[in-house]
Amino acid sequence: MQFFGGSDISPSPPVTTGSGDNGHMMYIFNRNGVCLLYREWNRPLKTLDAQQDHKLMFGLLFSLKSFTAKMDPTSVEKGNLGLPQLPGQGCSFHSFRTNTYKLSFMESPSGIKIILVTSPKTGDLRESLKYIYNLYVEYVVKNPLYTPGTPIR
């Protein structure tokens, strides 16, 4: 599967902040928690096997989403902690930062989750995530030979 480097992609890539070489990993999950794509560029430390790693990442986002919605001071419809939410329900977070990395996240109403793990100095990546979502639509979803819900080859 050729994911980058397509010649004529309709939406133009957003201008990214900072210099290159600050990306660590990227994940794309579907609504069933299947990791459709995982790429790493710079990940010196690995402690888990791939499958566990993907599960942990998905679980982190799942819980974080549920917590952030529960703590929302502006919204009345909160549901109970731990109870499943409808996608797009409640507020949603789009990034968090630690002293060593930044995680940026977007989720489409159809449950596609795109995660970028980058250097903590990275700026707002929401446009970039959206751009990746567009690439996913153009090059994965529309490929007649792609079976939905399977990892991207």
Added chain:
Amino acid sequence: MIGVGKLKQYTNVLEKPLSKGKQEVSLSAFAFLFSELVQYNQTQVDNISELERRLEDAGYAVGARVLELLCHREKVADSLEKGTEHEDEYMISEKEPLVNRFISIPKDMGTFNCGAFVAGIVRGVLDNAGFPAVVTAHFVPVEGQQRPRTTILIKFAEEVLRREARLG
């Protein structure tokens, strides 16, 4: 009810005003539909050439109808007749035909080319216009390009060539 008033019932398809000929749908609607055509036919075959043959068949049905439409608009392709004066093989080359636009072919499918559908359309048009031909789709590598171009090769039947020679 909004909009319903505009609809008129036609008991016979021939009573419908011939369509304006300029209507469009989105390319992705076509891409998704074509995608299903490919996926469905994949479930019906054992090998790639069989798959291409079925796509060509589907294309043929489209081509035959396209010709009818063209005739209705009195725009019968005359460039075709001119083309047959000298050789028996013709090529239509396209960098990226619609049907191959979104495809990325896994290694285990080898030379599978969705252009077979286009070849079928071309054959359908030619056949029904009285120019039986063998039409095939091929990938032709282009230097310096990752993706090959698709060439539709048209080889007219001998009877066509003889007839054209007589007329010619």
Added chain:
Amino acid sequence: MAPIAPRSGDAVFANVERVNAELFTLTYGAIVRQLLTDLEEVEEVNKQLDQMGYNIGIRLIDEFLAKSNVSRCVDFKETAEVIAKVGFKMFLGVSASVTNWDADGTCCSLILEDNPLVDFVELPDTCQGLYYCNVLSGVIRGALEMVSMKTEVTWVRDMLRGDDAYELKVKLLKQVPEEYPYKDDE
């Protein structure tokens, strides 16, 4: 970053790449013809068309969301309006109207003002039970399932069967919340 406003169906359609509607119509015709040859039973063809629509729907939803900037709908009523005004327009270049709401807002009708699938089509006598446009109901069902709505979509009126319009009934069965997909002991 201010949220981007959803775009109107006309605006989206004007901006996407388009193809000749006849190519689309004839290709669909070729598919139906293939199915009639392969499956023989009209009922099976209806089922397969619906399945194909469903397969399209679960893919098409992402294209729809990416291009239209629709982020979420408050309720099923809004969803139905968005399908009719943005969805149909964006893909088929036609729009539909929403009517016949039931009292609790979970069931409505979509009425197509124009239907590019059926140009040049007339059903022969042998195909009288065929829902020629069944792919559409499948698309709607598949797309809505991806945004957590289980629906039932059925044809109420079909001009190819002598009715005076194309009318689809869309009934919301339930909203399915997102669940944690892994079991604990996995």
